[in-house]
Amino acid sequence: MKIVVCIKQVPESNQVKLDPVTHNLVRQGVAGKINPFDRHAIQAALAIKAQVGGEVIVISMGPADNEYCLREGLAMGADRAILLSARAFAGSDTLATGYTLSQAIRKLGAVELVFFGRQAVDADTGQVGPIVAEFLGWPQLTLASSLTLKDRRLEGMRRLGDLEQTVALTLPAVVTASNDLNQPGYLQPRMIKASFQQEITVWQETDLAADPLRLGVSGSPTVVRKVMAPQRKQQETVFLATDPQQAALDLHAALHAKNLI
Amino acid sequence: MTKIPEVWIFAEQQLGQIEPTVFQLLTRAREIAPRFKVVAVLFETPTQHLAATLAEYGPDKILVVQDPRLAQVADAEQATLLAHLVQRDQPNSFLFGATALGRSLAPRLQAKLQTGLTADCLALHFEDELLVQTKPSYGDNIMCEIVCPDKRPQMATVRPNTFAAQKVEPDRSRPELEVVTDLPWPEVAHFQIIAEKKVATPQTGLSQAKRIIALGRGAADAASKTVARSWAQKIDAQIGVTRPLTDGGGFSVKDQIGQSGQTVAPELLFCLGISGAVQFLSGITNAKVIVAVNPDPQAAIFSVADYGFVGEANGFLTALQQVDQRKQAALK
Ligand SMILES: Cc1cc2nc3c(=O)[nH]c(=O)nc-3n(C[C@H](O)[C@H](O)[C@H](O)COP(=O)(O)OP(=O)(O)OC[C@H]3O[C@@H](n4cnc5c(N)ncnc54)[C@H](O)[C@@H]3O)c2cc1C
Numbered sequence: 001m002k003i004v005v006c007i008k009q010v011p012e013s014n015q016v017k018l019d020p021v022t023h024n025l026v027r028q029g030v031a032g033k034i035n036p037f038d039r040h041a042i043q044a045a046l047a048i049k050a051q052v053g054g055e056v057i058v059i060s061m062g063p064a065d066n067e068y069c070l071r072e073g074l075a076m077g078a079d080r081a082i083l084l085s086a087r088a089f090a091g092s093d094t095l096a097t098g099y100t101l102s103q104a105i106r107k108l109g110a111v112e113l114v115f116f117g118r119q120a121v122d123a124d125t126g127q128v129g130p131i132v133a134e135f136l137g138w139p140q141l142t143l144a145s146s147l148t149l150k151d152r153r154l155e156g157m158r159r160l161g162d163l164e165q166t167v168a169l170t171l172p173a174v175v176t177a178s179n180d181l182n183q184p185g186y187l188q189p190r191m192i193k194a195s196f197q198q199e200i201t202v203w204q205e206t207d208l209a210a211d212p213l214r215l216g217v218s219g220s221p222t223v224v225r226k227v228m229a230p231q232r233k234q235q236e237t238v239f240l241a242t243d244p245q246q247a248a249l250d251l252h253a254a255l256h257a258k259n260l261i
Numbered sequence: 262m263t264k265i266p267e268v269w270i271f272a273e274q275q276l277g278q279i280e281p282t283v284f285q286l287l288t289r290a291r292e293i294a295p296r297f298k299v300v301a302v303l304f305e306t307p308t309q310h311l312a313a314t315l316a317e318y319g320p321d322k323i324l325v326v327q328d329p330r331l332a333q334v335a336d337a338e339q340a341t342l343l344a345h346l347v348q349r350d351q352p353n354s355f356l357f358g359a360t361a362l363g364r365s366l367a368p369r370l371q372a373k374l375q376t377g378l379t380a381d382c383l384a385l386h387f388e389d390e391l392l393v394q395t396k397p398s399y400g401d402n403i404m405c406e407i408v409c410p411d412k413r414p415q416m417a418t419v420r421p422n423t424f425a426a427q428k429v430e431p432d433r434s435r436p437e438l439e440v441v442t443d444l445p446w447p448e449v450a451h452f453q454i455i456a457e458k459k460v461a462t463p464q465t466g467l468s469q470a471k472r473i474i475a476l477g478r479g480a481a482d483a484a485s486k487t488v489a490r491s492w493a494q495k496i497d498a499q500i501g502v503t504r505p506l507t508d509g510g511g512f513s514v515k516d517q518i519g520q521s522g523q524t525v526a527p528e529l530l531f532c533l534g535i536s537g538a539v540q541f542l543s544g545i546t547n548a549k550v551i552v553a554v555n556p557d558p559q560a561a562i563f564s565v566a567d568y569g570f571v572g573e574a575n576g577f578l579t580a581l582q583q584v585d586q587r588k589q590a591a592l593k
Pocket residue numbers: 121400476477478479480502503504505517518519520521522523533534535536537538539540541544554555556557560572573574575
């Protein structure tokens with residue numbers, strides 16, 4: 001079975017700050033890493049492959065250095081890697097990203113299962129998976145917390161608030177992996193080394209039969225007007241007495257006065 | 262005459278219960294768009310009759326799609342039905358709760374309509390007819406202001422418990438009601454719901470709790486847990502935890518507060534033995550009064566606390582219980 005996993009490269013750390021003068025993002029650490037949630041998606045794909053055979057293809061859209069996350073995918077056990085990289089893709093929001101990824105999946109042909117992480121830890125949207133499912137016209141199981149394949153029927157569970165749903169989908173289908181789905185293992189040094197021997201295919205917009213108006217900035221309806229540091233609740237903290245008895249007495253009185261206890 | 266712009270809110274329900282975020286969104290929409298028409302879009306089976314509950318929160322209109330097939334429905338089907346309605350009425354914007362379902366459904370609808378969708382918003386306001394949406398990124402370390410200037414509807418999912426829900430006076434709650442029963446039903450094959458069950462949540466939702474005692478790694482010992490439980494019982498509070506406490510020791514992910522756990526909005530929150538990592542803090546921004554107990558005066562939790570005690574959780578809570586007992590006794 002031909003299985004695709006879409007993976008995103010995210011900054012090494014989420015501890016980004018705003019430059020107070022330029023208002024640009026200051027990212028600590030240059031390198032990126034694979035979006036941690038996407039490792040669950042790769043793990044799920046590898047499990048299906050172990051069951052029915054076939055190949056696992058990791059795809060990432062982004063600048064040339066997204067190679068890092070693709071090599072991590074190969075080191076986990078993916079068979080091949082495709083990088084979607086072109087100036088035309090720059091500035092994509094989730095809609096344009098979803099369109100570009102779905103065109104790449106079409107080009108691969110005969111793909112039966114596409115996995116996504118539950119969300120990217122930098123953008124935190126979780127939108128790209130359902131968008132790709134819609135563009136491909138396939139059913140979806142989002143936030144899958146369990147998954148089994150029997151014949152061409154995929155059975156899985158997801159939690160919707162207090163509701164637990166067990167659903168069945170026929171292939172081809174899209175699955176976004178919840179972090180409860182599996183436990184990705186550690187990378188083996190042998191595999192990491194091997195991943196650097198492997199070729200990474202690069203596709204540009206001309207390789208995709210894509211509508212140029214639906215790519216990059218032109219294909220992105222949303223505009224980021226401003227980035228800001230979050231305003232935490234500015235709080236004058238009342239520090240209580242150092243003696244616990246006195247502190248407890250004061251706090252009790254204060255909370256009681258506010259009708260809180 | 263130009264048409265009054267409409268703000269739509271998807272009235273998500275589960276087994277006949279409206280998701281509380283819907284009430285919060287109805288309230289917020291009325292505040293930020295007083296001159297727009299606020300419309301609740303409800304999918305229900307013909308026996309459910311959930312419109313009356315929605316009416317209490319003052320929408321101008323309730324648009325109901327009734328069909329027995331809605332008892333079990335795929336994300337793709339719901340997205341197709343919503344797309345029909347949007348194409349018919351052309352709303353200005355369409356809001357969803359950033360719940361598991363909202364986050365699954367809204368992007369499919371967005372792709373159908375080829376419009377913009379902003380995820381997990383923490384603030385919304387209108388500039389004229391432009392919806393200005395604020396969403397966090399990088400694990401709530403950065404806020405982005407996002408607009409969708411050219412495409413309609415402007416779509417957003419909004420984080421649960423970001424806004425307060427407020428019922429309206431009964432005489433204000435007479436919305437226009439339109440029941441649609443003749444939408445072309447989409448042919449979505451390849452998907453079947455095998456089973457649905459309500460998962461027993463013994464403490465009906467941390468997210469709804471009025472009082473919460475949150476325990477972190479500094480209050481994870483048996484003695485602290487015991488005194489916390491007894492204090493919780495006394496003040497009718499629920500217990501929540503930070504992520505390190507979810508792997509065993511009586512707590513699970515269901516009890517976790519924070520970015521990858523629950524967003525809470527209690528009137529009173531005790532944070533015991535919690536350092537105050539951003540991923541935790543992002544889940545408590547809507548708590549009204551916060552009491553923090555931590556021996557480290559530099560702990561970040563104090564920066565959001567209303568009351569702080571620099572010291573051990575166990576000793577402080579024990580003292581607080583004793584004070585409470587004495588006061589109760591004095592009242593008798
Ligand atoms: C992607 C991602 C998502 C995450 N999501 C979440 C989330 O949703 N929720 C969450 O909570 N975390 C989350 N985390 C983890 C988060 O970064 C922190 O690691 C976690 O919140 C720390 O928990 P803590 O405060 O209990 O522990 P610690 O940081 O270890 O703090 C323990 C505190 O206890 C104090 N202490 C020690 N002894 C005592 C005592 N006797 N009495 C009182 N205080 C004492 C110490 O001074 C210290 O400040 C996430 C992390 C990542 C990377």
